[in-house]
Amino acid sequence: MQDSVHRAIEAVWRIESARLIAGLARMVRDVGLAEDLAQDALLAALEKWPESGVPDNPGAWLMATAKRRAIDNLRRTVLLDRKHVEVTHDLESQQEAEAAALDAAIDDDVGDDMLRLIFTSCHPVLSPEARVALTLRLLGGLTTDEIARAFLVPEPTIAQRIVRAKRTLREARVPFEMPRPADRPARLSSVLEVIYLIFNEGYSATAGEDWVRPGLCEDALRLGRILAALMPDESEVHGLVALMAIQASRLAARVRPTGEPILLLDQDRGRWDHVLINNGLAALERAERLADTLGPYALQAAIAACHARAHTADETDWQRIAALYDALASLAPSPVVELNRAVAVGMAFGPAAGLELVDALLSEPSLAHYHLLPSVRGDLLVKLGRTAEARVEFQRAASLTRNARERALLLHRAAT
Amino acid sequence: MRYMVLVKANPESEAGVLPSREILTAMHKFNEELVKAGVMLAGEGLHPSSRGARVTFPAVHKVTVVDGPFAESKELIAGYWLWQVKSKEEVIEWLKRSPFGPGAELEIRQVFETADFGDNATPELREAEARLRSKM
Amino acid sequence: MKYMALFRPTREPVGEPSPEEMAALGELIAEFTKDGVLVAIDGLASSATGALIRQTNGKMTVTDGPFAETKELVAGYAILNAKSKEHMIELSKRIGKALGGDGLIEVRQLHAG
Numbered sequence: 001m002q003d004s005v006h007r008a009i010e011a012v013w014r015i016e017s018a019r020l021i022a023g024l025a026r027m028v029r030d031v032g033l034a035e036d037l038a039q040d041a042l043l044a045a046l047e048k049w050p051e052s053g054v055p056d057n058p059g060a061w062l063m064a065t066a067k068r069r070a071i072d073n074l075r076r077t078v079l080l081d082r083k084h085v086e087v088t089h090d091l092e093s094q095q096e097a098e099a100a101a102l103d104a105a106i107d108d109d110v111g112d113d114m115l116r117l118i119f120t121s122c123h124p125v126l127s128p129e130a131r132v133a134l135t136l137r138l139l140g141g142l143t144t145d146e147i148a149r150a151f152l153v154p155e156p157t158i159a160q161r162i163v164r165a166k167r168t169l170r171e172a173r174v175p176f177e178m179p180r181p182a183d184r185p186a187r188l189s190s191v192l193e194v195i196y197l198i199f200n201e202g203y204s205a206t207a208g209e210d211w212v213r214p215g216l217c218e219d220a221l222r223l224g225r226i227l228a229a230l231m232p233d234e235s236e237v238h239g240l241v242a243l244m245a246i247q248a249s250r251l252a253a254r255v256r257p258t259g260e261p262i263l264l265l266d267q268d269r270g271r272w273d274h275v276l277i278n279n280g281l282a283a284l285e286r287a288e289r290l291a292d293t294l295g296p297y298a299l300q301a302a303i304a305a306c307h308a309r310a311h312t313a314d315e316t317d318w319q320r321i322a323a324l325y326d327a328l329a330s331l332a333p334s335p336v337v338e339l340n341r342a343v344a345v346g347m348a349f350g351p352a353a354g355l356e357l358v359d360a361l362l363s364e365p366s367l368a369h370y371h372l373l374p375s376v377r378g379d380l381l382v383k384l385g386r387t388a389e390a391r392v393e394f395q396r397a398a399s400l401t402r403n404a405r406e407r408a409l410l411l412h413r414a415a416t
Numbered sequence: 417m418r419y420m421v422l423v424k425a426n427p428e429s430e431a432g433v434l435p436s437r438e439i440l441t442a443m444h445k446f447n448e449e450l451v452k453a454g455v456m457l458a459g460e461g462l463h464p465s466s467r468g469a470r471v472t473f474p475a476v477h478k479v480t481v482v483d484g485p486f487a488e489s490k491e492l493i494a495g496y497w498l499w500q501v502k503s504k505e506e507v508i509e510w511l512k513r514s515p516f517g518p519g520a521e522l523e524i525r526q527v528f529e530t531a532d533f534g535d536n537a538t539p540e541l542r543e544a545e546a547r548l549r550s551k552m
Numbered sequence: 553m554k555y556m557a558l559f560r561p562t563r564e565p566v567g568e569p570s571p572e573e574m575a576a577l578g579e580l581i582a583e584f585t586k587d588g589v590l591v592a593i594d595g596l597a598s599s600a601t602g603a604l605i606r607q608t609n610g611k612m613t614v615t616d617g618p619f620a621e622t623k624e625l626v627a628g629y630a631i632l633n634a635k636s637k638e639h640m641i642e643l644s645k646r647i648g649k650a651l652g653g654d655g656l657i658e659v660r661q662l663h664a665g
Contacts (some may be wrong), residue, residue, distance in 0.1 A: 004505075011505035015453065056512075218500060225454035252529070270581040273529075274592045275418075275457055275498060311586040420596060422626065458592070461663040462556060468660040469637060471644055479645055491624065493558065493660070498592075504601060508614055511605055520607040525626065526597040528568070 005050045013042060016059040017141040018226075022113035024066055025176050031120050032166030035138060037073075041066040114139075115230050116176050122191040125172045130165040131194045132201075133158055139226070140219050150216050151201060188231075192240050192297060195223050199244050203251070217248045228283070235291035238283045239298030245280030246304040249273040260405045265313045277308045296332040299324055318348035335364045343376055351383035371400035375410060418457065418527040419499050419507045425492035426519065430464045430485060435517075442515030450499065455510065459497035498527070554591060554662040555640035556631050557647065560624035561655035564598055576650040584632065589643065591631040599625055624656060637661065 017038060024034035041062045055061045121134040136142045136150075144162065148155040179187040202216025224241040231237050253271035254262055284305050287298040294302065303324045310316040325341035338361060346354020358377050367373045378393030394414035398407045434440070450456040462468075465484035472480050486492060501507055507524050516522070569577070584590035596602075599617035606613050619625060630647060634640035637659065644657045 007503060007505040008509065011503055011509040014502055014506055015509055054509075058509075222454035222500065226452065229452040229454075268578075269585060270578050274590060275594075278591065279457065311588070418594075420594070420629070460554075460556075463661040463663060465658075465660065467637070468658060469641055471641060471648060471657040471659060473648060473654065473656075479648075481641055491622075493626075493658075496556070496629075504603065508603065508605065512612055516607045518607055518609055522605045523602065523626075524605065525599065525602040528595040528597055 002050055005054070006046075008054050009042075009045055009049060012045075012054065012058045012062075014141045016062055017042075018114060018117065018139045019059065019110055020062050020066065021138050022117040023063060023110065024070070025117055025120070026113050027067070028070055029176050031117070031138065031169055031176065033073075035166070037066040037069050038062070040069045111230055112178070114226070116178055118191055118227065118230075119179055119187055120169065120174060120176055122187075122194045123169065123174050124187070124190050125174060126165050126168055128194070128197060130161055130168070131190070132197055133161045134165045135194050135223070136198065136219065137162055139223060142219070150213065150219075188234065188236070191227065192236060195220050195227070196240060196244070196297075198223070199247075203247060214251055217244070217251065220244055221248060232286075233290060235287045236295040236297050238287035238290065239295055239301050242280045242283035242287060242301035243297050243304055245276045245283060246301060246308050249276035249280065249308065260409065261403075264307060265316075269311065269313075272308070280308065281305055294327070296328060299328045299331065303328075316347070318344055322348040335361060335367050336370075339367070339370075339373060339376060343379075346380050346383075351380040355380045355384065369400055371397045371406070371410070373397075374400070378413065417501060417503070418529060419501055419504065420525050420527050421497040421499060421507065421511070422493050422523040422525070423495040423497075423516075424521040424523065425465070425494040429494040430466075430492065432464050432466075439515060439517060446514050449513070450497075450510065455499050455501060455506075457498040457500050459495070461495040462493060464494075465492055553634060553636070554631055555634050555637070556629060556660050556662055557640070557644040558626050558658040558660070559628040559630075559648070559651065559655065560658060561627050561651075561653050562624065563654070564618075564620075564625055565627055565653075566598060569595060573651060577647070580647060580650050584643070589632050589634070591633060593628070593630040593647075595628040596626060598627075627655075631662065 020041070021031070021034050021038045024037050025031045028034055028037070044065050045058075045062060049055070117138060118135070121138050122131045126134065132151075133147055136147050137144070142150070144159045145155050148158040151158070178184075199217055199220035202213050202218075202220065221241070221244050224237070224244055228234075228237045228241050249272050250264070250267060252273065253267040253269070256262060280301065284298065284301045287301065288294065291298065303321055306317050306321045306324070322341065322344040325337065325344050329337050329341055338357065342354050342357035342361070345357055355377070358373070358380060361367055361373060374393040375397040378390045378397060381387070381390035381393060391414050394410050398410035398414065401407050401410065428435075435443070447456065447459065465486045468484040468486075470482045470484070470486065472482070474480060499507060499510070501510075504524070504526070511522065511524075581590060581593060584593075599619045599622070602617040602619070604615045604617070604619065606615075628651075630644070632640060632643055634643060640659055644659055648655075648657050
């Protein structure tokens with residue numbers, strides 16, 4: 001087939017597929033079936049459009065084709081069940097009437113259907129991996145192959161994961177509905193967690209590997225923005241978008257051409273992406289306007305924003321960052337947050353204050369093998385002039401990290 | 417990848433004439449669709465070239481500045497967008513959904529991202545560069 | 553006030569900016585960032601990966617690049633917070649000098665955004 005038509009169809013799919021699946025899911029009340037019907041419509045497009053050209057309203061063409069398949073399916077299923085043969089005709093006309101009524105309603109409810117689809121694909125009955133794969137598939141419009149490459153697992157693994165996820169939803173009779181108000185905070189939390197998981201998969205992968213991986217950050221950002229447009233009054237959604245945008249702004253500055261990681265404070269800020277920073281700050285502003293107290297994502301975004309606003313490392317408002325970590329530590333405490341707080345406090349109020357907080361973490365079991373703990377301690381000891389002790393810490397940190405380049409960096413610090 | 421969409425000027429935009437209410441409403445709706453799809457990064461209209469200027473470097477150490485307006489509106493720009501997309505075709509599909517009237521002309525150009533340089537340059541970019549080089 | 557500078561070299565540059573150009577530009581970017589002047593600055597890939605879209609009589613036609621015949625295509629842009637048009641012109645001149653080469657820079661005021 002012509003390359004250009006194929007690429008046009010891919011583009012149409014990227015624009016239309018989520019809405020198509022969402023609309024079908026409401027009709028057939030089964031996300032798995034909806035996706036199958038959508039895929040059938042895509043196949044039909046791949047067959048017809050190279051000849052006929054891409055239609056003027058490709059979304060409508062796909063929906064009409066999928067709906068016809070749905071009715072055919074129903075007819076076939078019903079015909080196979082002898083007990084219901086006589087009901088066929090009635091069901092068919094009922095189905096067509098329903099389809100027509102739904103057609104009329106579809107434009108108004110597109111937003112709600114998309115939300116239902118997002119909440120369903122992130123349902124807590126599914127494992128986090130399943131939620132990620134299903135979300136990227138149904139809402140991101142990624143092919144199984146693209147998802148597999150992004151997560152560095154074989155394609156059949158992802159294919160199975162998605163099949164099992166659909167089956168789990170069906171067997172658990174998960175309704176295609178918005179969560180009840182009482183459940184909403186937890187369910188929204190699950191959605192945000194999935195999106196941030198996708199983002200981190202792309203962000204933490206060091207450059208020098210497959211260039212597809214930064215694409216995951218883009219996918220996550222896109223999903224976040226879509227959600228923000230669907231739920232404009234939710235502070236934490238804007239908070240997550242802000243956090244991802246500002247973190248992504250640093251992607252080009254984080255790694256040397258040779259692959260070594262560059263610490264934030266050492267990064268060339270001229271390589272930070274200003275478009276993303278501006279977007280992130282705007283999203284953070286919305287998050288702040290919508291809540292009296294910021295949630296964990298907005299707080300992390302506010303911390304990232306402090307760095308983004310500082311034109312040079314020296315201009316960083318460490319006191320503000322320390323205060324934000326105080327808030328984050330009381331809202332979503334964790335040893336890692338506490339360690340980051342210690343760093344900020346050290347920068348804002350002097351290394352002795354920071355060391356006090358770090359020392360309180362030395363007995364923390366979850367940090368026992370975390371190389372950043374001795375690394376941070378080493379930093380603070382250097383600033384206090386306790387170089388011999390610092391050397392021991394850097395050596396310890398080097399022995400704990402699995403990243404060869406990071407180890408080299410830490411050993412270098414131990415030697416100097 | 418990012419694409420810049422440049423909306424070419426026309427005599428009306430240069431004269432500062434606002435588009436009709438219908439087109440403005442349709443434009444607003446189109447922008448909303450782009451935001452809802454997570455595609456929109458930035459976008460703004462430009463004031464007519466009468467408020468602008470042109471800076472040229474005719475010779476070494478020489479700079480000339482000419483104030484607008486500039487008569488030849490063919491290459492002038494009236495507005496720009498910055499979109500986050502997976503392909504050039506996606507930009508074109510979106511533009512098919514745009515409410516631009518007859519006579520409208522747009523130029524779309526891929527934006528260099530720092531991650532595009534060196535070994536990270538996408539195969540498409542490299543291929544296209546090679547084609548261009550062969551024409552020169 | 554936000555202004556946009558559109559960089560239109562006489563001849564379309566092929567490939568990435570040279571390391572020297574990047575270095576000179578990098579210094580300017582750092583300075584503009586420090587002064588809070590920089591909003592955005594980007595280079596555009598050659599017209600090879602671009603296209604022209606025209607709307608005539610309700611029909612949309614797409615012409616893929618490259619546009620070898622068109623002169624003074626936009627090769628990059630910068631959006632800066634300038635105090636005035638004159639300030640913007642000064643800032644644009646500095647970018648133009650860093651980029652070198654023949655061509656022109658179009659300076660335009662942005663609608664309030």
